[in-house]
Amino acid sequence: MMTIEGLEQIAKSIMEQKGHHSPQIMFITKKGIEIALLLFDSDESKQRMLDFVRRKVSVEQIDSYFTIMEGWIGNNINIRPSFDSQRQEGIIISEYRRDMNNKTLIHKFKREKGKIKWTERVVLGNDHDSSSPWNVYVEDCMEEKIAKARIKAFQNDNSQS
Numbered sequence: 001m002m003t004i005e006g007l008e009q010i011a012k013s014i015m016e017q018k019g020h021h022s023p024q025i026m027f028i029t030k031k032g033i034e035i036a037l038l039l040f041d042s043d044e045s046k047q048r049m050l051d052f053v054r055r056k057v058s059v060e061q062i063d064s065y066f067t068i069m070e071g072w073i074g075n076n077i078n079i080r081p082s083f084d085s086q087r088q089e090g091i092i093i094s095e096y097r098r099d100m101n102n103k104t105l106i107h108k109f110k111r112e113k114g115k116i117k118w119t120e121r122v123v124l125g126n127d128h129d130s131s132s133p134w135n136v137y138v139e140d141c142m143e144e145k146i147a148k149a150r151i152k153a154f155q156n157d158n159s160q161s
Contacts, residue, residue: 002028004066004095008105011068011091015109015116021091023069025053025134027062038069054136064097067134073108077153088119096135101126 007026014021023038040046056062073090074081081087090108104124110117 002026002033002066004093004103004105007066007068007093008091008107011093012107012116012118015070015091019111019114019116021068021070024067026066026068027056027060028064028066029060029062038067050133050136053134057136063099064095067094067096068092073106078150094132094134096137098137100137102135104132 011021025036025038027034027036038049040049053065057065069092071090071092072081072084072087073092074084075086076084088108089110090106092104092106094102094104096102102125106122106124108119108121110119
């Protein structure tokens with residue numbers, strides 16, 4: 001049986017050996033595990049990939065899948081991580097389930113002299129309101145969630161002033 005912790009160990013090993021990890025998705029189908037690379041280089045191609053995932057999960061009645069991605073982790077909800085000067089790198093492994101018993105592991109790292117040095121590890125479970133567009137089991141309302149998070153961050157900033 002595939003576990004998120006098992007995938008984390010594999011992903012970390014790949015990162016340590018190659019210095020990067022290609023974004024991928026692992027579908028748990030009735031026939032077994034199917035792996036696909038998540039190839040996109042623009043918002044439009046990312047949307048096409050999301051549409052592919054949504055169709056596949058729906059048509060094949062897939063109950064769970066995993067995503068593995070290397071990415072930036074930002075510190076400010078109002079700034080895209082790619083523009084955040086305080087951002088950190090991390091490997092992000094998420095398990096999405098039809099029963100919404102989801103889990104995400106984020107393992108942050110630094111690059112030092114060509115080597116990966118692992119830092120903070122964060123585990124997010126069901127209690128975390130994941131706004132990931134990769135969770136195709138929920139209605140795609142990403143813009144609404146981002147707007148609410150920005151309003152909340154603004155209110156928190158103003159209440160602390």
